[in-house]
Amino acid sequence: MSRIKDLFERKSNRVLNVYCTAGYPQLNSTLDVMKALQDNGADLIELGMPYSDPLADGPVIQHSSTIALANGMTIETLFAQLKDARKEINVPIILMGYMNPVLQYGFERFCKEAAAVGVDGLILPDLPEYEFETEYGAIIKANGLDFIFLVTPETSEERIKKLDSLSTGFLYAVSSSSTTGSDKNMTDVNAYLQKLKAMQLNNPVLVGFGIKDKQTFDTACAHANGAIIGTAYIKALEGTNNVAATTKAFLEGVLK
Amino acid sequence: MMETTYQKPSAQGYYGKFGGAYIPEMLHRNVEELQSRYLDIMSDAAFQKEFRALLKDYVGRPTPLFYAKRLSKQFNTNIWLKREDLCHTGAHKINNTVGQILLAERLGKKRIIAETGAGQHGVATATVCALKGVECIVYMGEKDIERQAPNVARMKMLGAKVVPATSGSKTLKDATNEAIRDWINNPNDTHYIIGSVVGPHPYPDMVAKFQSVISEEMRWQLKEHTGTDLPTHVMACVGGGSNAAGAFYHFLDELSVQLIAVEAAGHGVNSGMSAATTQLGKPGILHGSKSLLMQTADGQVVEPHSISAGLDYPGIGPMHANLFDSGRGIFLSATDEEALAAAFEVSKLEGIIPALETAHAFAVLHNHPFKTDDQVIICLSGRGDKDLATYMNHL
Secondary structure (H helix, E strand, O other): OOHHHHHHHHOOOOEEEEEEEOOOOOHHHHHHHHHHHHHOOOOEEEEEOOOOOOOOOOHHHHHHHHHHHHOOOOHHHHHHHHOOHHHOOOOOEEEEOOHHHHHHHOHHHHHHHHHHOOOOEEEOOOOOHHHHHHHHHHHHHHOOOEEOOEEOOOOOHHHHHHHHHHOOOOEEEEOOOOOOOOOOOOOOHHHHHHHHHHOOOOOOEEEEOOOOOHHHHHHHHHHOOEEEEOHHHHHHHOOOOOHHHHHHHHHHHHHO | OOOOOOOOOOOOOEEOOEEOOOOOHHHHHHHHHHHHHHHHHHHOHHHHHHHHHHHHHHHOOOOOEEEOHHHHHHHOOEEEEEEHHHOHHHEOHHHHHHHHHHHHHHOOOOEEEEEEOOOHHHHHHHHHHHHHOOEEEEEEEHHHHHHOHHHHHHHHHOOOEEEEEOOOOOOHHHHHHHHHHHHHHOOOOEEEEOOOOOOOOOHHHHHHHHHOHHHHHHHHHHHHHHOOOOOOEEEEEOOOOHHHHHHHHHHOOOOOOEEEEEEEEEOOOOOOOOOOHHHHOEEEEEOOEEEEEOEOOOOOEOOOOOOOHHHOOOEOOHHHHHHHHHOOEEEEEEEHHHHHHHHHHHHHHHOOOEOHHHHHHHHHHHOOOOOOOOEEEEEEOEEOHHHHHHHHOOO
């Protein structure tokens, strides 16, 4: 059974996935960040593979990617950092990124090495469903990785069902029509999440975009299995010289 | 599966290996709406009537096909100039923005966004938005705003809001990112007018179709002049590739016609300061489509260089990537210096000051031999007024 599936069998409510850009704030802080997240209550860890042109991201995550790239982060370096991660990290690890760096690395090679270092799932927001079904999905599956599609308030019910049927692990419900870290209040998020819940999807649902504190986390968890925090955590890490303490304080604020 | 040709992409928007719609889910509804409706809207008789009327009475089409006598003599061949520089706003860009504003109207969109590099597409978009009384926001790299002050002023005078793109390299690539992010954040009322044959399907095909009026006119005009509608060569400069797509379009599947695309070599193809995408790029994904892309070994997008802001783009439209890959098109390049020299040469020989972008196409006349009986059409995509500051430094 996949680590992600196993997690949701044990825990179906208030599941917390925290995103951090790999190689941020320092090139070698990736593992410290992961440990701190695991130690302070994160149920899943989503590592961002930095890209020069991250279309779905707002300024904060974009900036963290720019810093990570300037620090020298590459997919190759990330895999080297993750080589021994499984000695200490038990929670599921998801890699999030854009298609181009993955294609240059070699899609099949990427999936093989990701699986080899203990990665559990992938989020590639600009991998479309047609190309997933005709080309890439089989490679992902053959390497035992989960693949998580995004749905938004604009996604039709028919398409939600389709994307749910293609996803394994969980379904990523984007809370509003925005890039990451926008200040849009989660308008109608309740109705949207209730609709998703009523559809009795195959996968658990985690809500992302706009989740930044206890209040927004609680709102998301009221109608979904949990939530994903990214921008707010990246902001908290900015300029810190103590990843462990910063992460502890941040997650206490969300989970208390 | 639909049959593809050089001209017509597959149902999924592929020209050979290139194209597609690599977009995040947040853009899916808008892109799908365009995919499912653009062909119907564009083939509608009322749409065509309005589009054609505006091209004629507002843009000033047909633009002349002019026999360049002194230039022909200089290169010992027959050179025809397709005068897109005489279009309203001074370049071919407006053919596309007129089409897309009419399309946006039929999609019920009230707000227009666009990206711009040199500012020509921004001006062309601001122009049609003023014409239709629609809100217009143009994203432009912070560096380009400094470099292209006259076009920024034109856009503002036309009522557009110019928003600086401050991320990344602060040029066209980043302006495009910001425009796409705006579209993600405004999914209901906004249409994104992309200025080139790039972006997710259907943009490359849609923009090529709006620009195809260029080659449609070339054919009947050449026939009027010479009795035959097929030249031996069609030449155009290529950044993203919109004027080349328009100039090649009705010749793409006429295999006797040689299609010559000229990229910007900057300081030289191998100088590290170049924008010659087909020479330096590898297959990759940027701005929603798979094409050739200038990038590092790790797949990070590289910032190109060209003296002309309109060719300063690290990618190329998927149609052109396929023309290069299949060998259907001949891809040449010209350096900054060669383009500058050509701009002065054309000005003095024909009394036409071309845009720096266009000058690249003329530059290769020096190193690509033509026969005396060849009929060569060069797409004179824009006029050089916007480049006077650069030209003045070389007088």
